[in-house]
Amino acid sequence: MSFIRKHGVVLGGALFVLAAGWLFVQPEPKLQNKLDLSVIPMEYAGYYGRDIDITDVPIEEQLAPQAILFRDYEKGGDRPITLCLVYNYARRSRSFHDPHVCYPAQGFKLRQLPSRVINVGGMDVTAHVMIAEKNHQESMIVYWYMSGDKPLEERGGREGFLKAAVMSRLRRDLGVSNMVRVSTPILYGEETAFEQLHSFLKAYFPHIRKVRADVAQEPMPARRLWTSGPAGKAGVVLMLILPLALVAVSLAKPKESGSG
Known part of the structure; x- marks a missing residue:
């Protein structure tokens, strides 16, 4: 847990950029003839x-x-x-x-x-x-x-x-x-x-x-997954949410332990 708190912003940010870059980049068109x-x-x-x-x-x-x-x-x-x-x-x-x-x-x-x-x-x-x-x-x-x-x-x-x-x-x-x-x-x-x-x-x-x-011209991966069904929608959401969750965990202040 200490590793995530220490490096979560960098790791989560990098994973988010990679996921978004793959999901929302227009594929190269294909020549059919x-x-x-x-x-x-x-x-x-x-x-x-x-x-x-x-x-x-x-x-x-x-x-x-x-x-x-x-x-x-x-x-x-x-x-x-x-x-x-x-x-x-x-x-x-x-x-x-x-x-x-x-x-x-x-x-x-x-x-x-x-x-x-x-x-x-x-x-x-x-x-x-x-x-x-x-x-x-x-x-x-x-x-x-x-x-x-x-x-x-x-x-x-x-x-x-x-x-x-x-x-x-x-x-x-x-x-x-x-x-x-x-x-x-x-x-x-x-x-x-x-x-x-x-x-x-x-x-x-x-x-x-x-x-x-x-x-x-093929659709972007995000659109292709989103229209493929519930599993595809879940995949898009998880690829975007999980990296942000890492960032949130890293930025969250740890709870102070009570004295007594």
């Missing part, structure tokens, strides 16, 4: 696609994504446009595949350009734009992040996009997020390369938005 990327056509609007072999690229091991699409598209005599989509489910992935990390890791030098607001498929998105240079060849890169089928809009540049994505995950209100990235070699000036990428995105972004995730 495998993401179907076949809705993104190989051929459309004069573009012809070819999947890029990424067998030797350790994206799967490094990022643990839910799905990846890595494909070159050609139209007429233009240089290919590379489409890269990386889908991450809830908090199971370890990276957002930030181009500011992956390109330098491959030996590219990056030059950041001002972000551009572009309209793709009837939706305005704020896209990051940058130039990647390697072996005297420059390529233009345009990318942004998505939450579900909507873009993550956040001020503050690249860090803002990542912050919005991370905060969405911490709140667990995000089912599937993804990065949309397109790139092409610069042959006739930066603006021409940008317009080529913009034209491609206007044609293909509506198809990208068709990738759907069936996400199920």
